[in-house]
Amino acid sequence: MAVLAGYSIKGGVGKTATVINLAYLASLDGFRTLVWDLDPQGATSFYLRVEEGVGGHGKKLIQGRRNLDALVRATDFEGLDLLPADFTYRHFDKTLGRIRKPREQIARLLQPLSESYDLIFLDSAPSISVVSESLFVATDLLLVPVIPSPLSMRTLEQLAVHLDKKGPKRLEVLPFYSMVDRRKKMHKEMVESKQNFGWPMLESTIPYASVVEKMGLHRSPVCSYAGSSIAARAYLNLWREVRKRIVE
Amino acid sequence: MNDLISLRRLTWEEGTSFFDELALIQKADRNATHRRLRVFDTFDWRLFGRGQTLTVERVDGTYRWRWTTIKGVLLRQYQSRKRPDFAENLPRGPLRTSLEKLTDIRRILPRVQLEIATQELCFLDRYRKTTLRLELSKARSTGIALSGKRLPESKELETVLRIQGLKGFERDYFKILERLERRSLVQPSPSLVEQALRLNEPPAGEYRSKPFVAMEAKDPAWKVIADLLLAQLKVTDDNVEGTIRDLDPEFLHDLRVSVRRSRSVLGQMNGVFDLGAIAPFRDGLKRIGGHTGPLRDLDVFKIDYPKLVGELDEQHQSSIEPLKVFLEERHLEEQKRLASVLRSTQFKEFILRWSAFLEEPVSGPVGEEQIKALVQNRTWRRWIRMKKRGRQIVDNSPDDDLHEVRLDAKKLRYQLELFGQLFPQTPLIRLVKGLKQLQEVLGSFNDRCVQVECLSRYSEEMVARGEVPVATFLAMGRLQSILDDQRRFFKHQFKTEFDKFLEYESVLAKLFRKG
Numbered sequence: 001m002a003v004l005a006g007y008s009i010k011g012g013v014g015k016t017a018t019v020i021n022l023a024y025l026a027s028l029d030g031f032r033t034l035v036w037d038l039d040p041q042g043a044t045s046f047y048l049r050v051e052e053g054v055g056g057h058g059k060k061l062i063q064g065r066r067n068l069d070a071l072v073r074a075t076d077f078e079g080l081d082l083l084p085a086d087f088t089y090r091h092f093d094k095t096l097g098r099i100r101k102p103r104e105q106i107a108r109l110l111q112p113l114s115e116s117y118d119l120i121f122l123d124s125a126p127s128i129s130v131v132s133e134s135l136f137v138a139t140d141l142l143l144v145p146v147i148p149s150p151l152s153m154r155t156l157e158q159l160a161v162h163l164d165k166k167g168p169k170r171l172e173v174l175p176f177y178s179m180v181d182r183r184k185k186m187h188k189e190m191v192e193s194k195q196n197f198g199w200p201m202l203e204s205t206i207p208y209a210s211v212v213e214k215m216g217l218h219r220s221p222v223c224s225y226a227g228s229s230i231a232a233r234a235y236l237n238l239w240r241e242v243r244k245r246i247v248e
Numbered sequence: 249m250n251d252l253i254s255l256r257r258l259t260w261e262e263g264t265s266f267f268d269e270l271a272l273i274q275k276a277d278r279n280a281t282h283r284r285l286r287v288f289d290t291f292d293w294r295l296f297g298r299g300q301t302l303t304v305e306r307v308d309g310t311y312r313w314r315w316t317t318i319k320g321v322l323l324r325q326y327q328s329r330k331r332p333d334f335a336e337n338l339p340r341g342p343l344r345t346s347l348e349k350l351t352d353i354r355r356i357l358p359r360v361q362l363e364i365a366t367q368e369l370c371f372l373d374r375y376r377k378t379t380l381r382l383e384l385s386k387a388r389s390t391g392i393a394l395s396g397k398r399l400p401e402s403k404e405l406e407t408v409l410r411i412q413g414l415k416g417f418e419r420d421y422f423k424i425l426e427r428l429e430r431r432s433l434v435q436p437s438p439s440l441v442e443q444a445l446r447l448n449e450p451p452a453g454e455y456r457s458k459p460f461v462a463m464e465a466k467d468p469a470w471k472v473i474a475d476l477l478l479a480q481l482k483v484t485d486d487n488v489e490g491t492i493r494d495l496d497p498e499f500l501h502d503l504r505v506s507v508r509r510s511r512s513v514l515g516q517m518n519g520v521f522d523l524g525a526i527a528p529f530r531d532g533l534k535r536i537g538g539h540t541g542p543l544r545d546l547d548v549f550k551i552d553y554p555k556l557v558g559e560l561d562e563q564h565q566s567s568i569e570p571l572k573v574f575l576e577e578r579h580l581e582e583q584k585r586l587a588s589v590l591r592s593t594q595f596k597e598f599i600l601r602w603s604a605f606l607e608e609p610v611s612g613p614v615g616e617e618q619i620k621a622l623v624q625n626r627t628w629r630r631w632i633r634m635k636k637r638g639r640q641i642v643d644n645s646p647d648d649d650l651h652e653v654r655l656d657a658k659k660l661r662y663q664l665e666l667f668g669q670l671f672p673q674t675p676l677i678r679l680v681k682g683l684k685q686l687q688e689v690l691g692s693f694n695d696r697c698v699q700v701e702c703l704s705r706y707s708e709e710m711v712a713r714g715e716v717p718v719a720t721f722l723a724m725g726r727l728q729s730i731l732d733d734q735r736r737f738f739k740h741q742f743k744t745e746f747d748k749f750l751e752y753e754s755v756l757a758k759l760f761r762k763g
Binding site for chain 2: 027028029030031032049050051071072073074076078079081118219243246247
């Protein structure tokens with residue numbers, strides 16, 4: 001089983017759209033796939049039409065009083081399942097902070113699912129926190145979408161410094177340009193510069209596209225309702241790049 | 249994963265009326281579709297044998313694969329521009345790993361085509377999320393020959409209602425099942441795919457490379473042997489077309505094994521049939537073995553090639569490429585030659601004559617003896633011969649001496665497999681296990697001998713065909729040397745393994761020594 005996480009310190013960079021589309025493509029590519037919506041906002045759950053929990057399973061999970069498998073929901077896409085968000089995830093930091101080995105908890109919770117799934121995608125809230133520390137420990141590949149701007153690159157460098165000091169050694173970080181608008185000179189130049197910011201950027205870039213924004217209307221992955229669009233093909237290229245890392 | 253699936257048999261009208269009823273009381277999407285899909289499996293039904301199926305549907309220029317249980321629970325899905333052929337041609341990943349475990353080197357073939365008309369009803373919650381899927385389907389199925397062409401006759405399948413409960417939304421699933429029971433629509437049904445596979449000609453799962461032929465201890469030998477040989481002839485015949493078409497190497501392998509088993513039975517049970525009457529058939533089977541040998545050697549070399557080349561250092565690996573090209577060319581030539589033999593009138597007539605003889609065989613001097621007593625006698629004699637030969641072998645014995653023991657062991661193993669049902673199973677299984685271990689070493693030894701000899705022959709043929717770089721010959725020479733070392737290693741291992749097998753003599757004696 002491999003764990004991939006969509007992560008960003010900033011919000012609104014296309015993290016959730018990336019997680020959903022890559023997970024969808026993975027499920028069509030022979031991988032049994034699960035997405036865990038760790039963001040209390042529940043955007044992933046919204047996009048996949050699954051009702052977020054309000055039952056408070058977040059605390060019970062950490063305390064070992066519930067297991068993840070019982071909370072899994074099938075999406076409308078065969079082969080792709082979802083662990084929906086729960087509003088109590090907003091207290092995750094506090095809950096994790098009260099127990100032993102907080103950084104190991106997400107990995108511990110995911111372990112029993114390894115027989116049922118080949119890939120688990122984690123969609124986390126934008127932050128640096130105990131939850132994200134735990135996410136880093138559980139994750140094999142960290143997908144970091146970055147808008148091509150100086151501020152975003154600075155954020156990426158900050159992440160590099162943080163992970164260099166405190167990140168698990170085996171974590172592989174895969175930053176890529178997201179919401180790229182090639183009509184903007186700065187975007188175009190930054191993408192073409194191929195500059196590294198802590199890690200090499202992936203070759204694939206995701207364009208800024210209204211068809212991606214329409215995920216909120218269709219409530220499904222772009223690759224399912226607009227499979228031949230430029231954005232869908234960009235996600236496919238991104239998936240192919242990520243896939244190589246998974247199988248190696 | 250782990251969706252719930254229930255399948256019910258009912259008429260189209262019953263199903264439509266049920267959908268009409270449900271649509272009134274539950275928010276739902278209703279659709280009608282027509283689809284064509286093909287069911288893929290290996291020639292020997294490896295997926296079906298595991299209760300699984302692989303269906304492929306062409307949608308917008310893409311092949312959508314669904315690997316499911318026989319009831320339809322999804323295991324994995326895949327989209328590709330290509331149809332299935334060999335699992336090793338898939339990109340690396342869990343699909344390839346899982347499929348390769350099942351299908352190995354066998355080609356994944358289209359076996360059956362279905363034309364399906366479906367009415368679908370999807371229950372929706374307040375977010376318009378599907379919580380339950382019902383599919384009412386009727387279909388016609390058509391078999392697909394090894395040529396890839398559909399057979400002329402299509403069959404109508406029974407209408408099936410498929411209820412698919414989704415993980416996390418099980419309540420709707422159980423509510424519908426209850427409703428179906430209240431309407432007395434309770435008849436369980438196989439899925440459309442399962443129906444199609446069972447109605448297929450031949451039915452799914454029927455092919456066995458090791459067919460079982462029932463026999464009783466007191467049956468006359470001529471009858472049992474004739475039945476056994478007919479079963480082996482069927483295996484031979486079943487594999488002819490796949491061999492001609494070169495679909496995968498296992499067709500030729502199964503064909504050769506069936507011929508070898510037939511020859512072994514005729515040799516071991518000599519005298520069951522009239523010697524004069526059986527002689528032309530023994531010769532004919534021997535000739536078939538001779539025709540198929542060179543191609544099989546090439547097949548084995550091709551299969552083992554990556555591993556063999558992996559034994560060389562990097563420099564030699566890069567120089568040996570012309571050997572691969574040569575092997576491909578020779579394989580094509582040999583394949584063509586063998587295909588022509590198998591298509592020939594002589595071969596077809598031989599099969600017909602052999603079959604006719606076995607339907608009404610001419611009994612020989614021991615034909616009327618009871619089969620069990622005869623098997624015991626002949627098996628014990630084989631063991632005594634094998635023991636004598638095996639004990640005489642030392643490290644510097646000629647290789648041919650080990651080959652004789654290898655053939656003895658093979659014949660002994662065939663006896664145990666073909667007639668095993670006549671004997672107590674526990675000691676027999678132990679005996680076969682012990683014999684297999686000895687045969688592993690003998691087989692590995694033989695493989696290396698064959699490969700060393702093949703490399704010599706191939707290098708001569710390559711010279712005859714034209715210029716070959718010196719570096720290639722050096723690499724082939726190095727490979728030959730490695731294989732020869734391995735040959736000596738397995739030869740040395742023989743004594744240890746043979747001594748271990750000698751410990752089974754008491755088991756052999758108990759089963760086969762009489763008087």
